[in-house]
Amino acid sequence: MEYRWRYADGVGADVPGPDLAFGDQTEAEDWLSANWPDLLDGGIDEVTLVHDGKPVYGPMGLHPPTAT
Template sequence: MSYRWRYQDASGRDVTGPDLVFDDQTDAEDWLGINWAGLLESGVEQVTLLHTDAEVYGPMSLRPAEPR
């Protein structure tokens, strides 16, 4: 069982990001929680969590939510 992130730009095109594999979903989500700002600065606009090759959820924007 492995989890990894798919990185995409604002148009939904895949972009290069850290090629990391996590043993469980919690580890993957914890890593993203720590590193999302750096990913955004490097050009990643959205991510999708993959379990092996199946999508768990996403795409999810890395931009902070707009105030209402």
């Protein structure tokens, strides 16, 4: 019973990223909140939260919204 992040590029193709397991959703989300800029710099454009191999939510883009 673990949570993991699945990583993708700008066209939705899976890309490698940190292979970390979290005990609960809050722990996974806290880690992402602290590390999303590094993921973006590493070529990861979006993430999906997965629990025991099933998507919880996502894909969620890491790019900040642009002003109009």
